[in-house]
Amino acid sequence: MRPRPLVPVLAAALAVVALQVAVTAAGREYYLTQTIMAAYYAVVALGLCLVMGYAGQISLGHAAFFSLGGYTSAVLTTADLTPLARSGWGGPLLRLHLLQARAGLYGGETIGANPWAAFGGALLLTFAVALLVGYPALRLKGHYLAMATLGFGLIVYRLLLGTNLTGAADGITGVPPWRLGFGLEISGDGAQRIANYYVAWGLVLFTILLLTHIVHSRAGRAFRALHGGETAANSMGINTAAYKLRAFVLSALLAAAAGSMLTHYSGGIGPSEASAMKSVRYVALVAAGGMANLWGVLVVSATLNFLSLRGCFGSYDDALFGALLIAIVSLAPEGPLQPLTAQGRRLWSRLAGHRVMTTPEGPAP
Amino acid sequence: MTPAAPLLVVDDIRHRFGGVQALDHVSFGVNRGEIKAVIGPNGAGKTTLFNVVSGLIRPQSGTVRFNGTAISGLPPYRIAGLGLSRTFQTPSLFLNMTTLENVMVGRHVRSRAGLLAAALRLPAQRREERAIHDVSLALLEEVGLAAAARRPVGALSFGQRRMVELARALATEPELLLLDEPASGLNTRETDDLATLIGRIRDRGITVLLVEHDMSLVMDIADSIVVLHFGVPIAEGTPAVIRNDRRVVSVYLGGDFADAASA
Numbered sequence: 368m369r370p371r372p373l374v375p376v377l378a379a380a381l382a383v384v385a386l387q388v389a390v391t392a393a394g395r396e397y398y399l400t401q402t403i404m405a406a407y408y409a410v411v412a413l414g415l416c417l418v419m420g421y422a423g424q425i426s427l428g429h430a431a432f433f434s435l436g437g438y439t440s441a442v443l444t445t446a447d448l449t450p451l452a453r454s455g456w457g458g459p460l461l462r463l464h465l466l467q468a469r470a471g472l473y474g475g476e477t478i479g480a481n482p483w484a485a486f487g488g489a490l491l492l493t494f495a496v497a498l499l500v501g502y503p504a505l506r507l508k509g510h511y512l513a514m515a516t517l518g519f520g521l522i523v524y525r526l527l528l529g530t531n532l533t534g535a536a537d538g539i540t541g542v543p544p545w546r547l548g549f550g551l552e553i554s555g556d557g558a559q560r561i562a563n564y565y566v567a568w569g570l571v572l573f574t575i576l577l578l579t580h581i582v583h584s585r586a587g588r589a590f591r592a593l594h595g596g597e598t599a600a601n602s603m604g605i606n607t608a609a610y611k612l613r614a615f616v617l618s619a620l621l622a623a624a625a626g627s628m629l630t631h632y633s634g635g636i637g638p639s640e641a642s643a644m645k646s647v648r649y650v651a652l653v654a655a656g657g658m659a660n661l662w663g664v665l666v667v668s669a670t671l672n673f674l675s676l677r678g679c680f681g682s683y684d685d686a687l688f689g690a691l692l693i694a695i696v697s698l699a700p701e702g703p704l705q706p707l708t709a710q711g712r713r714l715w716s717r718l719a720g721h722r723v724m725t726t727p728e729g730p731a732p
Numbered sequence: 733m734t735p736a737a738p739l740l741v742v743d744d745i746r747h748r749f750g751g752v753q754a755l756d757h758v759s760f761g762v763n764r765g766e767i768k769a770v771i772g773p774n775g776a777g778k779t780t781l782f783n784v785v786s787g788l789i790r791p792q793s794g795t796v797r798f799n800g801t802a803i804s805g806l807p808p809y810r811i812a813g814l815g816l817s818r819t820f821q822t823p824s825l826f827l828n829m830t831t832l833e834n835v836m837v838g839r840h841v842r843s844r845a846g847l848l849a850a851a852l853r854l855p856a857q858r859r860e861e862r863a864i865h866d867v868s869l870a871l872l873e874e875v876g877l878a879a880a881a882r883r884p885v886g887a888l889s890f891g892q893r894r895m896v897e898l899a900r901a902l903a904t905e906p907e908l909l910l911l912d913e914p915a916s917g918l919n920t921r922e923t924d925d926l927a928t929l930i931g932r933i934r935d936r937g938i939t940v941l942l943v944e945h946d947m948s949l950v951m952d953i954a955d956s957i958v959v960l961h962f963g964v965p966i967a968e969g970t971p972a973v974i975r976n977d978r979r980v981v982s983v984y985l986g987g988d989f990a991d992a993a994s995a
């Protein structure tokens with residue numbers, strides 16, 4: 368049962384490079400902007416795929432976790448922390464680079480959190496909130512998580528809209544670039560577009576690599592087992608409540624990380640990122656990708672989000688994702704790609720059939 | 733505790749579902765290394781008893797002790813971790829996984845790699861995975877299903893699924909194995925193989941407690957038998973004793989298994 372995701376990941380990396388080369392050669396680099404954004408949204412969908420497709424739990428709050436990450440980064444990096452810097456804490460915080468100076472809006476300098484520190488803060492906050500939301504809901508059998516996360520998402524949306532600190536309906540703009548080192552930075556600067564494309568897609572491929580490893584491990588089998596039969600899983604020694612919570616928290620962290628990075632790329636974030644329709648969209652993408660199918664979810668989510676960001680769906684944007692979800696749940700609960708992947712698997716096992724019989728290590732699943 | 737103390741002690745268990753007294757003052761012990769059978773008519777409370785012992789049901793009164801520890805009230809996963817494993821009357825496999833993966837799930841309690849070690853595929857995690865794989869495949873071989881290792885478990889026949897469930901339970905390396913009607917749905921040949929297999933399991937030092945309606949199988953392999961009738965334990969003893977117990981014969985066995993003496 369050795370997972371061998373390296374081959375598909377390398378193939379995908381080649382495709383990523385080829386796409387960039389083609390787009391640049393065609394002189395249409397502006398397409399990369401939506402490709403970059405679609406990549407970050409794909410990370411959210413991949414995390415949700417672990418929860419929904421593998422662990423069998425439904426979260427209707429992933430847009431809220433994405434926003435939690437994005438807003439924490441935005442607030443901490445744009446707030447004027449000069450008073451903090453001048454206080455007794457200022458010296459050590461500046462020396463540890465947890466605070467950084469930036470050009471003020473009206474000249475001069477203001478001091479805000481270092482994007483790395485803000486990112487750490489975003490993950491810590493998301494970790495705590497995901498535990499708080501998930502713990503009570505996941506101790507029970509049934510779809511309590513869907514209800515708890517739906518409520519949580521609505522609360523986060525309302526809070527963002529009603530709070531001055533988060534810019535109310537306008538959201539937050541002027542989020543500074545995130546310097547990653549080696550001359551790379553996450554920012555909307557046109558000169559950095561290709562670099563940002565590789566950062567975003569690097570994150571996607573790294574995420575899918577880690578998730579594939581997890582799916583084919585002791586923990587991943589525990590996730591799939593509790594999905595396949597909670598009572599049997601529990602009787603086989605799996606603390607099902609704890610594993611459900613682990614999958615949920617991990618995927619919330621992935622959503623927050625994507626939110627934080629996309630916020631630096633876009634230079635801001637608005638409350639619509641936290642809307643219930645956005646959460647439904649992530650759920651629809653996982654369903655359309657085939658539920659327990661990381662690559663399917665990646666392909667579907669990158670494609671549909673790219674088209675949506677290009678404005679291809681016009682004013683039907685939200686309706687389209689809602690309709691997609693309804694269509695899949697009622698017509699093809701295994702996902703529209705299922706016949707395709709089943710066919711592919713059959714073909715593969717026929718081609719590799721000989722090896723399956725003679726070696727203990729079969730082909731990668 | 734002395735080595736002679738029973739591995740499992742069921743002490744005065746009562747459990748009621750609405751108007752049905754499923755278990756009524758049930759007490760008995762299971763000695764180390766024996767094969768013990770629980771028999772009785774449909775609805776006698778046998779599965780309920782297994783659910784109480786394995787932690788799926790918290791009994792309304794009474795206690796269960798395993799290896800000297802009170803386990804009634806513990807969640808099932810903790811009880812499994814203590815070395816008690818089970819199969820289900822209706823095979824309860826993970827249909828979203830392959831046959832081999834189903835057995836590998838049984839190794840959960842005997843391994844420890846966490847999420848981070850798995851994500852990064854640390855060397856210790858890889859070694860552990862390899863061991864889990866090898867042990868599980870060997871168990872599938874033992875139940876004659878190694879060839880089906882990579883097939884989705886849903887593609888297997890009913891009898892094969894029973895065997896996968898047995899392999900999965902064995903993968904936890906239990907001290908006590910609970911089998912709920914392991915022979916039901918099996919054909920004669922499969923039942924014979926099962927009897928041999930249960931004997932081998934016992935010889936390996938695993939204590940077996942089984943519920944079974946196939947009386948020739950029970951009389952063949954059980955060292956002792958407890959009989960439930962409407963939740964009440966009405967008799968306990970060796971197969972010879974049970975066969976000749978007037979009450980057991982009249983409420984459950986009928987004439988087929990009674991020796992001439994009891995008639």
Ligand SMILES: Nc1ncnc2c1ncn2[C@@H]1O[C@H](COP(=O)(O)OP(=O)(O)OP(=O)(O)O)[C@@H](O)[C@H]1O
Binds near residue numbers: 749772821
């Ligand atoms: N979850 C439940 N809710 C209500 N009643 C139940 C429940 N489980 C079992 N019962 C009842 O308790 C009694 C004992 O059931 P149990 O399943 O333990 O019997 P059994 O001896 O295993 O029977 P069989 O040989 O048919 O498997 C039956 O009357 C059954 O209807």
Ligand SMILES: [Mg+2]
Binds near residue numbers: 778779821
């Ligand atoms: Mg039963």
